[in-house]
Amino acid sequence: MSLWQPWSLRELVEELATGRTTAAAALERSRARIRETEPEVRAWVVQDPAPDVASATGPLGGVPLGVKDIIDVAGFPTRCGSQLRADAAAAGADAAIVNAWRAAGAVPAGKTVTTEFAYFSPGPTTNPAVPGHTPGGSSSGSAAAVAAGQVPLAVGSQTAGSVTRPASYCAVASLVMSHGRYPVDGVVGLSPNLDSHGYYAAGVSDLAVAWSALTATPSAALEKARPGRVLLWTAEPIGVVDDDMGEAVETVRKRLTEAGAVVDDFPEEQLVAEVTAAQPVVMAYEAARERAEELSAAGRLSEPLAQLLRTGAATADGDYATARRTIAAASARITDLLMSYDAIVGPAAPGAAPAGLSATGDPALSRAWQALGLPVVTVPGLRNAAGLPLGIQAVGRWRGEDALLATGGWIESALS
Template sequence: MDTELTKNKSNRNNENKMLTFYDHVPRFLEGSDSPRAYLERCINTIIKREAEVQAFVSMNLVRARADADASTMRYAAGKPLSLVDGMPIGVKDLFETEDLPTEVGSPLFKGKCTDRDAAVVQGLREAGAIILGKTVTAEFGFYSPGPTRNPLDITRTPGGSSSGSGAAVGAGMVPVAIGTQVVGSLIRPSSFNGNFGFKPTFGAINSSGAHSNLSQSVLGMHAGSLTDAWIASFEAARFAGGDPGHPGLYGIDEPMMSTKPKALARIETAGWQKCSPEVRELFERLVKRIEEKGVNITDRFCDINVESFESSVEPALDITNDICGYEFRWPLSSYQRRGPNAISSNIAQRLERWKSIENETYRNLLQQREKIRSQHERLKDSVTALITLSATGAAPKGLEYTGDPIFAVTSSILGAPAISLPLLEVDGMPLGIQIIGYKHRDAELFGIARWIMSIFDHKV
């Protein structure tokens, strides 16, 4: 097993650096480059790779080019609308778009148009961003994957359910793609495709107009760089707000400054037992490197509060699956009535069990989730952020299984912000490390992420 700390993603990082949208803005303003030219480079990459990667369900190149031209004019006039004016963006096909069908990874929605934009799409268009196309999602954003392949090794899964968004960014087709996470759909594919993945605080970016209304559904970003992940998230929330009733994403409209964390808690969770000795060793080396830079590293063995948290979060995946399964009975039961093959057997089987979850059981599960969140909040005084893996290893071979969400589920159940950083390598494939912050402190987490990247000599 080839396990190394920085080798191949430093190559990959150079690739992505070429794509980092934010770095191009000065050139757009001075006229040596333009959003239209940037878009054409993205389209060229799509032409080269899409046949084998299959990241997109549909694209609107005519509109994308027209919107890029309009953006080019705004830069020429010195008046871009926002930090993402002209940024080409892929949108997970759970989100409605006025110009393209929203097919939700299901044959039931083949060709279905709703003639309106989801809130985030509407907001990003207002900010001047370019909606290039819809990216493949697993059926209803859950299990049964689409045709997408991992761009770094097409015999492997790109992860799910934001398969297309993860792969499109991993292949360098777009600098940023929108995803969602309920269990592990942002952090896991980010890890498998070597991307930066950002799962914000629950509700921080408006997810209205998406086929995704579970109580852990959160809208986030796959990006080729930390900077683009931040500016896309910030501008999306600035123009679209947060989910109704939520304060949205706090922060400023520029890339976060690097911030050295005081103390990180090294978290194992139920995922640790599923990792190979090589992966564990790799993670420990990375944590050691951080510790050597003067960060206090704590863990379950030396801090009783961390141990309490670890023990409370142990059943996170089971609790999450039952909470979301219960909530997902709608609309699945309604779809199921349309015919024997309306929903995949994969989901139909699960639905039978979900239907048996009692209301009282669900209430208890919500209470358990609250308890885990309280345990997490208790770490606030002594721990700046948690650090753990983003996945148990490299993207699995084959396309049927999108990989284990066991590490990603931690930030999902907490409703807390998390970022996956493409810092490790296993089997010649990327593996992410995950840092998890506290609710509404997303910006602070970006600062920590930036600092961590800096000690591994990465341009972020």
């Protein structure tokens, strides 16, 4: 049995709309796949024993949805992957983003595994695309649940690389929304200036179906009929990209050019490296204040999270202000560049998913784009010689998700 069997949201929504299946049948398919694969994948913290798919309204029509366990779902505790929350009471209301997905017709099927408070300490989840390798983090369970075909749609969050990296490792697509696109009410966050919503689906066309439903965007606005203009970012100055991913980036250059795109070299590699270095300063400083209660109980936290909070508490106000200025200056330059291009395209992770489940990989290649608050689509499809997934990320203009999804879909077709 293959664990990696992503379930197309686009196909399911078409089947629901035409009456070829029902919401109840989709839920049973989800439950059957969870029963079959969950003993090995371990993507779920808790499943809803009786989700109300029958009364779901909206264009998604009762699609089962996974929800990362830092996000409130009414009736279920939000445990954040931490022993500090082992006895948490059930949430009294949905988070704002869950309300939005319900309005679109999705129905939460349960809570998915997260690293502790969405930082580095992993849960038990394995990577369905490469069992025994990390699925990435912190949205580990949501990425794995989609990759395994347990649900066709799952939500996560990103503060550094918590959506993009798992998508790259698990060979699925993801969208990180622009910072501030939806409220974060009901989400246990780390960094107000960095936390963003995201979600996973099998491919970019599936992301587009979900976005159309969530935002009432006409589907035609998410389709790109012409070759694009992109900037190719290698991330070379950051110094983490391995040979396999470097070759994948050159494959992207070749295939997009052959498909008719204008592919220019990204001229601000060093600037992005500077923002990459500034992001952890902002993250640690804000996390120490956002999670001050947890800092006081650091002896009961995983060491990576305790160290983050201690580092943030010791960070000088001036260092934080300097990091914020670095990000603001870069934002103006990147915004100007994106006026002439559809996207910045480059590696979504340093390489393939590392072996073992004791760590979640390096988020370095998402840090800058997260600091800048830009939307990011992860495009699956490429693999190394050993068959391990290598994701590509496309970065768009702030609040430019419509255009970015169209470009991401075109890139996906060019790479297939």
